[in-house]
Amino acid sequence: MSSNDIIVSLDIGTSKVRAIIGEINNGTLQIIGVGSAESEGIRKGAIVDIDQTVHSIRNAIEHAERMVGIEISEVYVGITGNHIxxxxxxxxxxxxxxxxxxxxxxxxxxxxxxxxxxxxxxxxxxxxxxxxxxxxxxxxxxxxxxxxxxxxxxxxxxxxGAKTAIHNLLRCVEKAGLHVKDLVLMPLSGGQLALSKDEKVMGSVLVDVGAGATTISVFQEGTLTATSTLPIGGDFVTNDIAYGLRTMSDQAEKVKLKFGCAWIDEALEETTFKVTRIGSNVEKEFNQVFLANIIEPRVQEIFHLVKNEVKRLGFDDLPGGYILSGGTVSMPGVLKAAQAELQTSVRIAIPDFIGVRDPGFVSGVGVLHHVMRSIRPRSNNSGGAKKPSPRKAAPAETASKPGFIERMKNMFSEFI
The missing domain is CATH 3.30.1490.110 (Dna Ligase; domain 1)
Structure with a gap:
């Protein structure tokens, strides 16, 4: 395998850091490796601890390297947040x-x-x-x-974007021993992957529900028109579960992932589980219906806030409806809860690639898809492992910015 055919994306989220390795063959993208690590140092989508974030990035990269058997030296980093x-x-x-x-x-x-x-x-x-x-x-x-x-x-x-947020993101990746090939706006790249051409032209909303934040991206006339980030996500569901079951957050997260259901009518009374309550060593048994009564109101609240934010941005009744992505929306019942709250067409986006068929991979795979579209018109080679060729920009997507890294260096000098 030629190293020039490899590109790597880095998705630094609140709950997970994902490194996704893609191979480009004759203009076709294939996912050949995925590295994932628990995210430490990120709160509500923002970096709050440099060293912990660096450690998480290294773990994800090492995981991906072991899977594919290559050394990753350069990455395309996804960026999002309320500072965009x-x-x-x-x-x-x-x-x-x-x-x-x-x-x-x-x-x-x-x-x-x-x-x-x-x-x-x-x-x-x-x-x-x-x-x-x-x-x-x-x-x-x-x-x-x-x-x-x-x-x-x-x-x-x-x-x-805010210089401070960009500076901290780049600093974390570079301290992890990686070269940042370019920053890619995840609301844009995710929309390119998840939305059809008609959805982008007619008008639709991509809603990425992560662990610590929900990113809203409005597309109209074929391009990204507005974006916003709400500081609420799957972690708030976990907190409600921990409070309702009187248990610790790590147990609440495991219960959510294994037994969680966001629509009460789809929950099963015969599906039961036990958790250890705070302050005692005694386990108490609950069923899925009890759990769904905790989860459904919080999920509906998330989509209620999403609907209000879209209206605040100046959009209403977009023909393309809402497209959901992010790890939180993979929970059973989320689609029905969203349809009930948003009162329009809603679907869940899933990448059509082996190994990443999960809504949580839309952002990371979207970065690779964006990079491939940008380099394809100019070159059959790309970058990501060892010594990749420089990124070339397609005219209708983004400009190739040879001065970007220089601007970053000048920005660093201002902070140091």
Missing amino acids: GLQSSHGVVAVSNEDREIGEEDIVRVLKAAEVIALPPEREIIDVVAKQYVVDGLHDIHDPRGMIGVRLEVDATIVT
């Missing part, structure tokens, strides 16, 4: 070639022109996502390469 912001921008350049044929260099220049915006000193540009290109007044062009024109414009979405 989207800002519209417009760039204009003159076509540089004498024959007026638009080339890759012109696309890079126009995306760089779109980056020229006023930003507060505490924020940093993470990515530039092209919504449409305009060639001499002709709109709705997604790939202008090879076209003849004099004036090239782009309507783009600038993805920005």
Whole structure:
């Protein structure tokens, strides 16, 4: 296996750190390895302990390395959180070639022109996502390469993040002995993987319910329009279970994973389990119906907050409905609870790859899918293990940012 065919994504979540290894063969992505480790040092999706997070990253990477038998040196890191912001921008350049044929260099220049915006000193540009290109007044062009024109414009979405959050994320990955090939916005990459073309065009909401946070991503007209993060997730269900059963959090988490049901009508009275109560060594028996009565109200509350947040963002009754992802939505009954609360079409997204057919892998696999789409038009090789070739950006996705790492280095100097 050639190392240039390997790409690796790193999904640092509140409950799990996942390293997913993908192999690209003739433009097709295959998942060949997954490393997972318990996440320490993350609270509600934010890094609160550098050393513990580094330890978790190393464990996940080592797990993935053992599975595939390669050494991972470079990763594409997924980023999300309530510090992420989207800002519209417009760039204009003159076509540089004498024959007026638009080339890759012109696309890079126009995306760089779109980056020229006023930003507060505490924020940093993470990515530039092209919504449409305009060639001499002709709109709705997604790939202008090879076209003849004099004036090239782009309507783009600038993805920005807080320097502190970006700095801490990069510091953790680099302290784990890895090189950050690029940062990838997980709401964007997850939507590319989980949503169909029609869903993105007509309008739909991707809801990623993680352990510590729920990320909401609104897609319209084929692109990411808005994103928001709520500090509530599966951990709140675990806390309710621990309180209701009067047991410890680690036992509550095990009970949730094995017997949890988010819809009371689907719970079974004959399904029973025992837990050790706090303050005694005596085990008490409960059934699944009792557990569902604890879980269902909290899950409905999560989706009630999601619905209100989507309305606050200015969207209502999107034709594409809601698409759910994240480890929490794999619990039985979550789909019915969501449908009852959201009162629209709801489905659960599952990656169609062997070994990762679980809603919790949407974000990590989405990063690989995004990278593959970005490099495919320019090169058959990619990066992730040993010495990968540099990432090349597709025109309708993101700009290739050779100055990104330099900006990060300059940012580091400001903090040190």
